[in-house]
Amino acid sequence: MEFTRPRGTRDFFPEEMEKRRWVEAKIRNTFENFSYGEILTPTFEHINLITAKSGEDIVEHLYTFVDRGKRKLVLRPELTAPVMRAYVNELQSQAKPVKLYYIANCFRYERPQSGRYREFWQAGIELIGSPGAEAEAEVIALAYTILKNLNLKDFTMHIGNIGLLRKFLKNLGITEQSNFLALIDKKEHDELEKQLKFYGVKAEDRKLFFKIISLKGNTRETVARVRELFQDREILKEMDRFEETLNYIDNLGVDYSVNFGIARGLDYYTGMVFEIYAQKLGAEKQICGGGSYSLTETFGGKATPTCGFAIGFDRLILALDKDGVKAGSDNDHGVYVIPVSQEFIAYAMKITSDIREYKVCEMELKRRKLGKALSYASKKGFEYAVIVGEEKISLKNLISKEQVEIDISKMKTSLNTGHR
RNA sequence: GCCACGGUAGUGUAGCAUGGUUAGCACUAGGGACUGUGGAUCCCUUAGCCCGAGUUCAAAUCUCGGCCGUGGCCCCA
Structure with a gap:
């Protein structure tokens, strides 16, 4: 084949698009039901926006290009x-909280595999300017509600707290924490042990x-256990806050488990x-990730507590x-x-x-004989055929195969009342 | 970036080990017959060895490289 799709991209045909649009509509409705407004940003950005957030190393996973004005995009x-x-840039002086949602495609240069493509879709929200536990709780509940509304059964939510880990590391005298958080996230306990020893952390503290x-x-x-394990005031305060969030989502009936091993490996996460x-998705099983973070100051704005998440749309479909789950409308x-x-x-x-004016309708456009035309109509799943000939018009139900002659003036009534 | 397996009409496949006919079959699609009522039957047509190099008199078949696909590793903002 001479012209092919770029690697890691997909063509979506009508059958699949119907499903994707249906899922998208459900997600969008839930976002809007929680009073989020949609935002759409450019498909491409200056490269420094991304490196400012995620570091220079990220460049090898990016689709980058230089435009005619020599801009690195x-x-x-x-x-x-x-x-x-x-x-x-534009919304800092809006009334808080600012609630934004997006459903859009993204691009990463990575080796494609199951649930991983070079062009993929994300659906997510950012709740900006609400520092409270109730804000976190609502964000978690929103992610949970979406999956419930879609009738997804096979999913588990795991909630952790990076704030606690940060404070703990600080107590141990470790201020350079991002490396540690990354190792925690990857569950590389051997390497962690080595690093802790390197920092002179005592054996009991390591334990x-x-x-x-x-x-x-x-x-x-779990929470009670953490309380037992710590006497530190700061940490207990963090735990109070964390527990408050958990209480709110318990109250809403969100099903989850606590997992302090979740570290998300990122510098800008602050707490939850x-x-x-x-589970059924195997290697690429994570369908949603989020938490509380602070990023505005990185982009030159006033530090503002934010909480958000992103759903991997393609993985959700899988x-x-x-x-x-049968996605798609009748x-x-x-x-x-x-x-x-x-x-x-x-x-x-x-x-x-x-x-x-009142129904989906297609006309025979190939001048086929009646037999072939009817064959096409039933193959394409039409419910009715209208046969136009001489002085009479026939209405045929392609499912029951019954046919009657009808007066053109009664067409709408016959079709709408479900003539059989 | 790494590993495994794979790649034959639009789809699904036979052929490959043992190189040698005109690369076969089914479905789908287009057309026709049955001369205005279908999902049937019959006939016809379009269409294929992923790409490149090598070995050889001869490659779909063997070798190497690339590309693509599937899954895994790394990574996963």
Whole structure:
């Protein structure tokens, strides 16, 4: 084949698009129901926006190019940075909180595999300027509600707290924390042990450290355990705050487990973090990630607490498929209009045009004989055929195969009342 | 960036180990017959060895490289 798709991209045909649009609509409705407004930023940005947020090393995973004005640009690899950039540029003086959502495509130069493409879609939100536990709780509840509304069964939510880890590391005298958080996230415990020793952390504190990051499971027990393990005032304060968030989502009936091993490996996360997995997806099972962070100052704005998440739209679709969720609407099967011969084409076109006022309608455009035309109509899933010939018009139900002659003036009534 | 497996009409496949006919079959699509009522039957047509190099008298078949696909590793903002 001479012309092919670029690697890691996909063509979506009508059948799949119907499903994707259906899922998208559900997500959009839920966002809007929580009073978020849509934002769309440019498909490409200046490369320094991305490197400011994620570091220089990220460049090898980016689609970059230089334009005719010698500007270094990048196809957006995610939407948090662009959205926060736009907020800093234009929305800082809006009434808080500012609630934004997006559903858009992103681009990353990575090796494609199951659930990973070079062009993919993300659906997410940023709740800007609300520092409270109730804000965090609402964000978590929103992610949860979306999956529930889509009827996804196979998913688990895991909630952690980077603030706690940060304070703990600080107590141990470790101020350069990003490396540690990355190792925690990757669960490289051997390397962590080595690093802790390097920093001169005492054996009992090391033990405590590993105890904390392996804690997971039932909320009350886990949180109580952390309280037991620490006497530090700052940490207990962080725990109070964390527990408040958990209380709110308990109250809303959100199902989750606490996991202090979630570190998300990123410098700008400040407190609560969460991830949602669909186990059936295997290696690329994470379908949602988010948490509380602060990024506005990085982009030259006033430091503003923000909480957000992003759903991997393509993975969500895969998860819904594996879960057997039927995505897609019961569509109107429509009407197929067939002129029996050339002289009735004009009349058939007029009838088609009239029917389109109230129903999906397609007309035979290939001048096929009646038999073939009917065959096409039933193959394409039309519910009715209207046969236009001589002085009479016939309405045929393609499912029951019954056919009657009808008066053109009664067409709408017959189609709408579901003639059989 | 790394590893495994794979790549034959639009789709699914046979052929490949043992190089040698005109690369076969099914479905789909287009056309026709059955001379204005279908999902049928019959006939016809379009269309293929991923790309390149090598070995050889001869490559879909063997070798190497590339590209693409699937899955995994790394990574995952």
